[in-house]
Amino acid sequence: GQQLNQSPQSMFIQEGEDVSMNCTSSSIFNTWLWYKQDPGEGPVLLIALYKAGELTSNGRLTAQFGITRKDSFLNISASIPSDVGIYFCAGRRDSNYQLIWGAGTKLIIKP
Amino acid sequence: GAGVSQSPRYKVAKRGQDVALRCDPISGHVSLFWYQQALGQGPEFLTYFQNEAQLDKSGLPSDRFFAERPEGSVSTLKIQRTQQEDSAVYLCASSHRLNTEAFFGQGTRLTVV
Numbered sequence: 001g002q003q004l005n006q007s008p009q010s011m012f013i014q015e016g017e018d019v020s021m022n023c024t025s026s027s028i029f030n031t032w033l034w035y036k037q038d039p040g041e042g043p044v045l046l047i048a049l050y051k052a053g054e055l056t057s058n059g060r061l062t063a064q065f066g067i068t069r070k071d072s073f074l075n076i077s078a079s080i081p082s083d084v085g086i087y088f089c090a091g092r093r094d095s096n097y098q099l100i101w102g103a104g105t106k107l108i109i110k111p
Numbered sequence: 112g113a114g115v116s117q118s119p120r121y122k123v124a125k126r127g128q129d130v131a132l133r134c135d136p137i138s139g140h141v142s143l144f145w146y147q148q149a150l151g152q153g154p155e156f157l158t159y160f161q162n163e164a165q166l167d168k169s170g171l172p173s174d175r176f177f178a179e180r181p182e183g184s185v186s187t188l189k190i191q192r193t194q195q196e197d198s199a200v201y202l203c204a205s206s207h208r209l210n211t212e213a214f215f216g217q218g219t220r221l222t223v224v
Contacts (some may be wrong), residue, residue, distance in 0.1 A: 001154070003153055003155075004153075006153075030186030033212065040217065040218075041217050041218075042115070042202055042204075042215030042216050042217050042218050043154070043202075043215050044215070045212055045214075048212055075199040088153050088154075092155070096161070097159060097167075097209055098167070098170070099141075099154070099156065100156075101154050101155070102153050103151070103152055103153050104151075104152070104153055
């Protein structure tokens, strides 16, 4: 099925480092969402973006809705152990309530 | 409960067996979605309900998949004659209304052997 291009696939970082990940598409979306999924759990919404160019923060997390509407970025500052997990981007076109998802970025913090 | 509840959490089925997966959405939520998540992938849309009406079933992979929500609350996803490729996590999500963000359940992990 259709999926967004999400990168990197995985990240190995030291605690305290900043993290950046992104999601791109060949088509335009009107909503970009970022989720975190822990093992054995469902995705939990972190940040929702509804306007091109929008920059939104949630604690140490900051996400941006790309001006072209074809991409989005998520940054995590000063990572901590509980940030470990899989981060997913998802996009939605207003005319269709379906969410199209990326394949996820697995964040691993090196001891 | 306060969140979306799915049962069973884990299901092992022999190939050819029928299975039924249950979703209890958040009380009062009108919209309900089912997604299929293969290992190492993001979720993929299966079907959408608004109250008891199934408005979109375009993501169901075959006619072996059937979903219902007869009273506009609890939903059941049924898979007939399960195949190995049906092995995945099945996620249910509900939202208060369309175009408000949905809350996800923990999912049911189906393994077909």
